Amino acid sequence: MNIKKGQTYLLLGLIIIFLFLTFPKFGTQSVVASYDKNNPVNLQDVPILNYHKVDILNHALSVSPQEFEEQMEYLYKNGYHTITPDQLMAYLKSGKTLPDKPIMITFDDGYLDNYTNAYPIMKKYDFTATIFIITNLIGQDKRFMTWEQVKEMQQNGMVFGSHTANHKSLTSLTKEQVMNELNESRDEMIRKLGKRPKYFAYPTGTYNAEIEEMVRTAGYKAAFTIEYGQVGADSDVYLLQRIPIFKGQKTFRSFFIRLNGAPILEPLGLIKN
Numbered sequence: 477m478n479i480k481k482g483q484t485y486l487l488l489g490l491i492i493i494f495l496f497l498t499f500p501k502f503g504t505q506s507v508v509a510s511y512d513k514n515n516p517v518n519l520q521d522v523p524i525l526n527y528h529k530v531d532i533l534n535h536a537l538s539v540s541p542q543e544f545e546e547q548m549e550y551l552y553k554n555g556y557h558t559i560t561p562d563q564l565m566a567y568l569k570s571g572k573t574l575p576d577k578p579i580m581i582t583f584d585d586g587y588l589d590n591y592t593n594a595y596p597i598m599k600k601y602d603f604t605a606t607i608f609i610i611t612n613l614i615g616q617d618k619r620f621m622t623w624e625q626v627k628e629m630q631q632n633g634m635v636f637g638s639h640t641a642n643h644k645s646l647t648s649l650t651k652e653q654v655m656n657e658l659n660e661s662r663d664e665m666i667r668k669l670g671k672r673p674k675y676f677a678y679p680t681g682t683y684n685a686e687i688e689e690m691v692r693t694a695g696y697k698a699a700f701t702i703e704y705g706q707v708g709a710d711s712d713v714y715l716l717q718r719i720p721i722f723k724g725q726k727t728f729r730s731f732f733i734r735l736n737g738a739p740i741l742e743p744l745g746l747i748k749n
């Protein structure tokens with residue numbers, strides 16, 4: 477009897493501690509979202525996955541094609557719908573409806589394997605992705621895609637954004653050099669793809685307020701960081717957070733935890749970049 481009672485109290489205590497730890501953070505978040513004057517609708521959060529390479533190389537930025545397929549299959553079977561950055565912006569700016577369980581898939585740099593390995597898998601599930609390219613490496617370095625491949629993917633619903641011309645950390649450059657990186661990559665994409673890129677991803681993830689402003693001045697409508705988080709009503713569209721998917725001992729497990737655990741674990745500081 478006493479042992480049972482003790483166990484019950486222990487369990488109750490643990491539940492109270494858990495609620496105490498998690499609830500205030502959730503509470504604050506939803507209050508902020510529902511009282512934002514510019515966004516009267518209580519917007520849901522949208523996860524944005526960030527990949528780099530999809531290949532079998534033992535590279536820190538790689539996810540194997542098998543792992544990538546498993547992850548796409550998981551999203552498909554669990555009712556996720558991939559969205560474009562235009563859909564995301566319409567949702568954030570004017571509350572336009574998104575499909576159920578929206579998710580954005582992004583790739584940085586523009587590696588060849590995005591075309592050879594990831595693209596066929598995404599087509600299989602009728603998924604779309606946004607790829608941020610380093611324009612001076614496209615068609616120049618054999619590890620990267622060619623402009624023809626980029627064009628083909630664009631014609632089939634993939635979205636391309638700028639990841640600068642040379643992939644230098646922008647905080648290490650002069651103001652003039654930053655502006656050149658932003659303008660040069662934009663103009664090259666217009667020349668090669670016949671379309672003005674609307675979206676940007678900070679190379680190496682570095683930025684500051686001045687750079688953020690220059691990205692705006694160069695005509696980009698939103699920019700993506702490599703900071704861990706989901707996008708919601710209170711997101712700054714020039715500092716959109718993503719969920720990095722890198723190689724790990726058990727990539728699918730960490731993919732699953734990052735995708736599903738983000739809102740619970742992240743505010744508690746249990747997940748770091």
Ligand SMILES: [Zn+2]
Pocket residue numbers: 584585639643679680
């Ligand atoms: Zn990059």
